Amino acid sequence: MKKINSGGFVLAETLVVTVFLMTIFSMLYYYFYPLIGEYEKREVYDDVDDKYSAFWIKKIIEDSQYVVDSDSVKGRNFEKYGYFRFECKEISSESDKKQMCKNLVNALQVDNCDPDGNNCSIYVTSYRIGFGANRPAQMMRDFKTTVSMTGDQALIRAQEDCDKTNLNECINDFVTNCKEKSMLPVEKAEVECSKEANKKIFPTRTRDYVELLPDYKTKSRNGAFYRIIVVFHHVQASNNYYSYATIEVNV
């Protein structure tokens, strides 16, 4: 009769199995933990407060007293990069609505707003934000493409406040102009103005949100051609976090 192998596992066998199991568990850990982070990140996307906040901004944009000239820097920025920033100064007259706009964006804690309700992180885009190959001829980039640019290309985003075509010149001009206006000593002004220039560039958190949004390929059921994407910076009650909302605009 054949002799039964009763030697048990050799060290090599045990090691192979251990390494195999370790690999499986490491992979599980590697893929599972980012999912938790992703879920926590999405908690601040389009929650009820932010959706209503975006609604009130949409109402101001839909108001006929809010006018954007297609031949302005904003208009050109829209054509080239698929967006422009909403600012309260675009409300046509020194009406109550302008004052209300300032108070509203500050109460809503819209990110990056100055006390006059300008330079806010409220991006007006076309209803469809990702065009791919179907981009309209006059549009250089759609919003999703603009937001996802990195490196030197990112500087292009700061062009909104500048008419120049040379991007570096545009950024330098912004910093120089900012420094001239600043009452700070030169070294501090340099730092502060560079910070200001950087604020104009989309941070990673904003890029994450925009990339997660659908392209909105199908037409709006309400006939909307535009949308807004709003970034909020919550600082009250010792908080410090950013949240996002988007809503279509019927103009």
Add this chain to the structure above:
Amino acid sequence: MKKLNNKGITTVEVIVCFVLIVTITTALYNTVSAFNEKRILEQNKEAVYTYKNLLTKDIQEDFIKIGIVSASTKTNISPDGSKVIDSVECIMKDGTKRQLLIIRQYAKSPEHPGGSTTEDDYYMIEYGTPDNDFIDINQNPLPTNSNVMEYPIPKLGSTKYEGRVVQDLSIRNVKTKVTNNNVLDVYIGFYHPELTTRYGVQIISPINYVSSTNEITERWELYSH
């Protein structure tokens, strides 16, 4: 015939197995209990979110569909400081009234050393159309009003402190403000030992906003559709 190995398990083998099982169980226990804590935390978050969604929707629906003409805010603090009632009174465009009451009764606890030694923690938000006039928050006890709906905050556990019940979820930061008579800004902040002050209800609305929509057609020509 081959003789079978019937020596059984040695003490060393048993000890090694035992140590292995204990190690694995301990590791698993820590992992499972961490996940369980996470589950409870998420459950609490969900309760706060559901509450916040319901309340915000009910109030904002009125503000959007009807609109506010004027708004004012009041606060009443009891002499010992343990009870605070905030009230937001709104006159709507259709002539009706809306009142939002935020009632906080703090029991004495390490979080609120100045709290009441005779009353338990009590938190309530009330919102609706008061019967005739606005509810006078200076009255004690507060009069009941059938048209004002109660929104009790979620119960996420409680502890006893010096004989009084202290809720884990409480209302802590309340802001009721009317800016330049054109923006109503209400923030009701929650506090929970694990969720901290991260969650709250934010209700912001323009006051007496009349939308101008006459020239809306083709106002923008930024993008040829």
